[in-house]
Amino acid sequence: xxxxxxxxxxxxxxxxxxxxxxxxxxxxxxxxxxxxxxxxxxxxxxxxxxxxxxxxxxxxxxxxxxxxxxxxxxxxxxxxxxxxxxxxxxxxxxxxxxxxxxxxxxxxxxxxxxxxxxxxxxxxxxxxxxxxxxxxxxxxxxxxxxxxxxxxxxxxxxxxxxxxxxxxxxxxxxxxxxxxxxxxxxxxxxxxxxxxxxxxxxxxxxxxxxxxxxxxxxxxxxxxxxxxxxxxxxxxxxxxxxxxxxxxxxxxxxxxxxxxxxxxxxxxxxxxxxxxxxxxxxxxxxxxxxxxxxxxxxxxxxxxxxxxxxxxxxxxxxxxxxxxxxxxxxxxxxxxxxxxxxxxxxxxxxxxxxxxxxxxxxxxxxxxxxxxxxxxxxxxxxxxxxxxxxxxxxxxxxxxxxxxxxxxxxxxxxxxxxxxxxxxxxxxxxxxxxxxxxxxxxxxxxxxxxxxxxxxxxxxxxxxxxxxxxxxxxxxxxxxxxxxxxxxxxxxxxxx
Amino acid sequence: xxxxxxxxxxxxxxxxxxxxxxxxxxxxxxxxxxxxxxxxxxxxxxxxxxxxxxxxxxxxxxxxxxxxxxxxxxxxxxxxxxxxxxxxxxxxxxxxxxxxxxxxxxxxxxxxxxxxxxxxxxxxxxxxxxxxxxxxxxxxxxxxxxxxxxxxxxxxxxxxxxxxxxxxxxxxxxxxxxxxxxxxxxxxxxxxxxxxxxxxxxxxxxxxxxxxxxxxxxxxxxxxxxxxxxxxxxxxxxxxxxxxxxxxxxxxxxxxxxxxxxxxxxxxxxxxxxxxxxxxxxxxxxxxxxxxxxxxxxxxxxxxxxxxxxxxxxxxxxxxxxxxxxxxxxxxxxxxxxxxxxxxxxxxxxxxxxxxxxxxxxxxxxxxxxxxxxxxxxxxxxxxxxxxxxxxxxxxxxxxxxxxxxxxxxxxxxxxxxxxxxxxxxxxxxxxxxxxxxxxxxxxxxxxxxxxxxxxxxxxxxxxxxxxxxxxxxxxxxxxxxxxxxxx
Numbered sequence: 001x002x003x004x005x006x007x008x009x010x011x012x013x014x015x016x017x018x019x020x021x022x023x024x025x026x027x028x029x030x031x032x033x034x035x036x037x038x039x040x041x042x043x044x045x046x047x048x049x050x051x052x053x054x055x056x057x058x059x060x061x062x063x064x065x066x067x068x069x070x071x072x073x074x075x076x077x078x079x080x081x082x083x084x085x086x087x088x089x090x091x092x093x094x095x096x097x098x099x100x101x102x103x104x105x106x107x108x109x110x111x112x113x114x115x116x117x118x119x120x121x122x123x124x125x126x127x128x129x130x131x132x133x134x135x136x137x138x139x140x141x142x143x144x145x146x147x148x149x150x151x152x153x154x155x156x157x158x159x160x161x162x163x164x165x166x167x168x169x170x171x172x173x174x175x176x177x178x179x180x181x182x183x184x185x186x187x188x189x190x191x192x193x194x195x196x197x198x199x200x201x202x203x204x205x206x207x208x209x210x211x212x213x214x215x216x217x218x219x220x221x222x223x224x225x226x227x228x229x230x231x232x233x234x235x236x237x238x239x240x241x242x243x244x245x246x247x248x249x250x251x252x253x254x255x256x257x258x259x260x261x262x263x264x265x266x267x268x269x270x271x272x273x274x275x276x277x278x279x280x281x282x283x284x285x286x287x288x289x290x291x292x293x294x295x296x297x298x299x300x301x302x303x304x305x306x307x308x309x310x311x312x313x314x315x316x317x318x319x320x321x322x323x324x325x326x327x328x329x330x331x332x333x334x335x336x337x338x339x340x341x342x343x344x345x346x347x348x349x350x351x352x353x354x355x356x357x358x359x360x361x362x363x364x365x366x367x368x369x370x371x372x373x374x375x376x377x378x379x380x381x382x383x384x385x386x387x388x389x390x391x392x393x394x395x396x397x398x399x400x401x402x403x404x405x406x407x408x409x410x411x412x413x414x415x416x417x418x419x420x421x422x423x424x425x426x427x428x429x430x431x432x433x434x435x436x437x438x439x440x441x442x443x444x445x446x447x448x449x450x451x452x453x454x455x456x457x458x459x460x461x462x463x464x465x466x467x468x469x470x471x472x473x474x475x476x477x478x479x480x481x482x483x484x485x486x487x488x489x490x491x492x493x494x495x496x
Numbered sequence: 497x498x499x500x501x502x503x504x505x506x507x508x509x510x511x512x513x514x515x516x517x518x519x520x521x522x523x524x525x526x527x528x529x530x531x532x533x534x535x536x537x538x539x540x541x542x543x544x545x546x547x548x549x550x551x552x553x554x555x556x557x558x559x560x561x562x563x564x565x566x567x568x569x570x571x572x573x574x575x576x577x578x579x580x581x582x583x584x585x586x587x588x589x590x591x592x593x594x595x596x597x598x599x600x601x602x603x604x605x606x607x608x609x610x611x612x613x614x615x616x617x618x619x620x621x622x623x624x625x626x627x628x629x630x631x632x633x634x635x636x637x638x639x640x641x642x643x644x645x646x647x648x649x650x651x652x653x654x655x656x657x658x659x660x661x662x663x664x665x666x667x668x669x670x671x672x673x674x675x676x677x678x679x680x681x682x683x684x685x686x687x688x689x690x691x692x693x694x695x696x697x698x699x700x701x702x703x704x705x706x707x708x709x710x711x712x713x714x715x716x717x718x719x720x721x722x723x724x725x726x727x728x729x730x731x732x733x734x735x736x737x738x739x740x741x742x743x744x745x746x747x748x749x750x751x752x753x754x755x756x757x758x759x760x761x762x763x764x765x766x767x768x769x770x771x772x773x774x775x776x777x778x779x780x781x782x783x784x785x786x787x788x789x790x791x792x793x794x795x796x797x798x799x800x801x802x803x804x805x806x807x808x809x810x811x812x813x814x815x816x817x818x819x820x821x822x823x824x825x826x827x828x829x830x831x832x833x834x835x836x837x838x839x840x841x842x843x844x845x846x847x848x849x850x851x852x853x854x855x856x857x858x859x860x861x862x863x864x865x866x867x868x869x870x871x872x873x874x875x876x877x878x879x880x881x882x883x884x885x886x887x888x889x890x891x892x893x894x895x896x897x898x899x900x901x902x903x904x905x906x907x908x909x910x911x912x913x914x915x916x917x918x919x920x921x922x923x924x925x926x927x928x929x930x931x932x933x934x935x936x937x938x939x940x941x942x943x944x945x946x947x948x949x950x951x952x953x954x955x956x957x958x959x960x961x962x963x964x965x966x967x968x969x970x971x972x973x974x975x976x977x978x979x980x981x982x983x984x
Binding site for chain 2: 104105207210318340377
């Protein structure tokens with residue numbers, strides 16, 4: 001039986017490997033060929049490791065022959081957002097300041113990928129240090145949305161979503177701080193997961209805002225997301241904030257349906273603020289959930305409207321400290337000429353960081369400075385507590401909460417880049433979840449009637465209740481019947 | 497108005513950094529050790545590489561709690577780490593993981609013998625943090641500002657570092673020295689640190705101010721750094737105290753500043769001026785979770801605390817009947833006190849005799865050889881045996897000194913050295929009688945004088961017998977023999 005090596009899900013590819021219908025080398029080569037064909041238009045990759053991936057693929061094929069598989073997915077290729085440290089492979093965070101840095105170690109997410117036998121195809125574009133919603137802040141050029149090359153793929157994990165959506169790799173790892181997986185997944189018609197804070201180790205994930213950062217799968221199907229999360233999730237002794245136990249198998253019981261499940265609709269997100277096409281798509285999605293037997297009711301999350309404000313104090317504050325280490329002393333970029341060490345550090349940082357990163361470092365430095373700490377950072381932490389309390393209250397009556405992932409479909413490159421505030425607001429529905437630490441997923445609900453671009457439904461679960469979240473997302477995806485069809489594939493080849 | 501020593505009062509508070517002698521560093525698995533080939537004991541975590549994360553060392557937390565308990569502190573029910581943000585090339589992350597408003601240990605005290613009897617120095621706080629790397633600035637003055645380049649060694653980076661801050665309860669250089677000495681003994685006794693000031697595992701900074709007696713406000717606070725031994729703590733603070741008094745006498749205004757002690761010159765010199773306090777932008781370390789030591793753990797740790805130096809001093813007085821001076825010398829370091837006890841344990845006579853042999857003779861030899869007690873070849877049990885030989889009358893005190901010297905170089909037992917040197921004292925009356933008779937015959941005049949009651953002449957005759965026996969005769973026995981033979 002022949003298998004479509006470009007568009008099959010990772011689960012389907014694993015089945016094909018098991019059935020002997022394809023080899024890991026076949027599918028790895030198919031990914032390489034596909035990227036060769038499309039990446040000059042997408043600019044998804046920052047660094048490709050084709051030879052190494054093929055070598056890993058050959059090893060996976062040998063293991064399969066010898067019957068000593070590393071995992072069910074041994075041999076299914078993958079790519080990583082270029083913010084995960086990869087041993088012997090350049091890691092830039094899309095920043096000039098890290099140019100030339102080659103980490104001596106693998107991030108835990110990457111190490112667990114290797115341990116499961118996933119050949120690594122390369123490193124994917126992002127907004128510099130994951131600060132942005134469009135990849136326009138990349139130090140190495142913007143990625144393009146395969147649904148419309150003049151539009152952004154979203155961000156910050158936009159390189160990852162562009163490649164997965166274009167069939168260049170079945171799945172990829174992105175990271176979130178305020179929605180950087182869910183938002184670009186939504187804009188590219190993909191599944192994107194923000195796991196519960198601590199579920200996936202942050203070790204080797206170059207920090208933006210430590211209390212918010214969390215790695216998340218980017219896939220074309222819900223099952224693939226559940227599977228990829230399962231590969232990396234669970235305790236890591238290298239991360240003191242890591243969940244203390246092993247993760248369950250999220251594929252187990254994923255198809256058990258949502259009959260009788262109580263699902264909350266966020267009152268505050270119902271009206272203005274979203275494009276008509278997005279609103280219509282989401283309301284259709286609610287009806288699908290009802291049809292599946294879920295009971296929908298309104299919940300109120302009044303603190304959510306302060307989410308963006310709180311986020312833009314907490315995240316920059318932590319970033320200002322996390323990014324202090326980029327000083328030209330030991331690795332990465334260093335300015336050519338300086339009269340002393342202070343000037344060397346200042347010039348290195350001035351020349352190495354892009355505008356958005358500098359803006360956030362300055363915001364954060366200010367928010368933490370003596371005399372302002374309580375008014376800014378302290379108050380933002382109080383809002384964070386309120387958001388956690390509002391969610392806890394809502395979960396007294398519902399099992400899950402749903403809302404749009406983003407207020408609009410993919411916007412044009414350049415449309416918001418001159419207006420940071422407008423850009424920040426594209427994360428309005430995702431940011432509160434990062435502040436609370438809960439799990440959430442963005443699932444495609446087809447395309448907008450306005451512009452034919454993908455719309456994403458966000459399903460927010462309780463902390464560590466990924467299992468319920470995946471069940472609902474899976475039921476919705478199956479009922480909608482969009483994923484895996486031609487309609488879910490961007491018109492990239494026609495436009496070529 | 498003229499100053500004079502009595503018109504001023506000195507106020508000193510100390511900040512002491514102690515490197516913990518844990519197996520591994522504070523937030524990673526790299527080994528803790530002094531020196532070594534630069535940058536060989538490092539990993540992504542202690543190098544602060546992008547993406548790396550800290551995981552706290554429980555043993556270091558335990559050591560800090562031990563110190564807190566030994567300093568009579570309250571242990572916080574809940575504590576956490578903060579980030580202290582500032583740029584410096586030897587700090588891998590450009591922030592230091594430290595503690596801020598909720599240190600692990602609070603409000604303790606140490607009693608020292610001060611200028612006016614026993615005095616209590618309050619401990620404000622004891623907290624845990626990570627050490628920085630080490631910079632060597634090449635060219636220029638040796639400071640970073642005008643050096644040609646700097647070399648960085650990160651072997652030390654991430655070593656668990658405990659900071660102990662005292663209240664400004666110290667009023668003289670002597671008291672400061674006494675406090676550091678007491679604290680060092682206490683830390684050594686706990687076994688938590690090497691406490692080697694010359695290697696930087698114990699570092700002392702002092703805040704010194706001087707004011708006219710009766711003034712309400714403290715004088716300008718001067719931070720004195722770079723004191724690399726207990727002796728230099730005394731010298732630096734003596735100098736600084738004098739400098740500030742003289743400046744006030746001369747009508748000058750003192751400024752808040754940091755001054756470095758110059759070991760060679762014995763003076764302090766101005767570093768950078770402190771313009772207010774730096775803004776370290778402290779905030780809770782988001783890579784770590786707050787921790788609650790819990791009563792149960794704290795009590796478990798308390799139960800493992802060794803005898804404190806103060807308790808040991810009391811025991812030395814009660815058990816061995818030693819005086820204050822001897823106790824002071826013996827307990828100045830745990831090593832010395834341990835050495836003494838090992839000797840005293842096997843020695844059957846009065847412990848005071850062993851003390852004399854240690855403090856007078858052995859210390860003299862160590863001094864000459866430039867050795868420390870732990871380096872000597874003599875074991876405590878061997879010294880005890882030597883003192884025993886003197887007690888038994890097998891050798892004289894004078895001979896014992898020669899034996900000790902030999903033991904010091906060879907490490908042999910006292911008996912072995914004594915017999916090899918033919919030094920064993922002759923106490924056998926039958927053997928000595930012949931010599932005594934010969935001396936009486938050869939010195940008839942003197943013998944007659946003794947017989948006639950001039951007992952002071954007997955010393956002369958003893959000397960003659962000693963001469964004849966090449967010093968091996970037991971002088972007490974000779975004396976007794978002469979008396980009995982010359983009594984009429």
